[in-house]
Amino acid sequence: MSSILSVQNLNKSFGNKHVLHDVSFDLKKGHIVGLVGPNGAGKSTLMKTMLGLFNYDSGSIQIAGETVTPQKHDALSKVGALIEYPGIYPFLTGWDHLQLFADGDHQLIHIQKIIQQLNMDSYIKRKAKGYSLGMKQKLGIALALVNFPELVILDEPMNGLDPQATKDLRDLIITESQRGTTFLISSHILSELQRLAQDLLIIDEGSIVQQTTMHELLASQGKQTIMLMTSDDNKTRQLLKKAKFTTTPDPRVEVVAKSDDTMPQVLRLLVENGIDILDVTRLEGNLESSLLEVLKQSRIKKKLAEEQAE
Structure with a gap:
């Protein structure tokens, strides 16, 4: 199965601080991939770098075979994203936002379908300044999906969502992935990620500790x-x-x-x-306990390697 995203030997620094260390991985088409790790591990930096928002020191990022840099980002036309908080114009309605960002009027049926799937019908024609956090979050997700992207990158997509909205989003992501869309999702709500993700990227201190499947990770912990x-x-x-x-x-x-x-x-x-x-x-198994065990073992190995190198 071919890859939609390929990241190879990616390094990123902010001044003297080396944030991403030789990060390499590939994402398969149509897969839902969880990006997990502790706070400060580099998840948001990695996502922003892949989206061309940050330059990088060395390595390569390719989406559908095309290289991405802050100066060259044609391939990002194939990508939908929600990073941190959605950028919303307060005096436009949700409907206005979707029409504004949609690539042509032919998207009308698709827009209506997304609105229905996320249960946004009751407020989509109201100005966004009156939206709650959850309403804004759903609009941001809808904007990420509006142009039939091949790859969708979501940072904390469940933020502010109630249980019904979380289920609606989960169902939508599964439906879109079955149509061939690849999702890379970072979320601290590991129980939801356990229900969704097929594959996992575990990152710690700016390095990919493990790339595995959800099944393999949970089975490896033997519980x-x-x-x-x-x-x-x-x-x-x-x-x-x-x-x-x-x-x-x-x-x-x-x-x-x-x-x-x-x-x-x-x-x-x-x-x-x-x-x-x-x-x-x-x-x-339990994703939380499995993740903590992987991080623990990785840090032990790293410490032993550092001691042997001295």
Whole structure:
């Protein structure tokens, strides 16, 4: 499968501070890719550099085979993006924004479809100065998608969205990816990213620590969990604790599956104690704990290498 984005040996500095260190990766067409790492790891800098907003010291960025620099950015016509906060004109309506940025009137049907999918119908013809944070965020996402981009780069797209809007966005991203659009998404809401992303780029201290798939990362940590929705979650937690099942710190009811027998044992325990099970899902692992473990191991290796070099 061919790549829509190729970044090779990318280096970026701000003055004497080296921010990106030999960053290299490729994104496959039609894939949803999560960009994850701690605060200050270089996620936003990397995204802005790929979009031609920052120059870079060395390396290369290619979108659909075309090189991108601040002086050469024809390839960005294939890209939609939302970085940090959407740039919105307060005295234009949301509809005005979409028409202004759409590449021709033939986009009208596409615009209407995006509005419906993001549930923006009730306010799209109101001036943007009265929009809430979530409304502005949805408009920014709609603007990123309006011109049928081949690649969409989203920085914290769930920011300000309520649960229904988050689900609407998730469904829209999946639908667009199935049509061939590639997404690169940075988000601190790892539970949502776990539901969305097929591939992962893990960045720390300006370097790509690991490029992997979601399945491979979760499986590598060797921990499966069972997520439960019940008629009484508080009582469920008490029963699980008393029966000495291991649970995760997740606010949801999540039990570590130590063997294939864990799920039937848990379900039997709850049924015998009069708890209705509304939903049960087996998860391969937890992205948050898996990410923390990868970062921990990476830093240990880095420290050992530095000590050996001295």
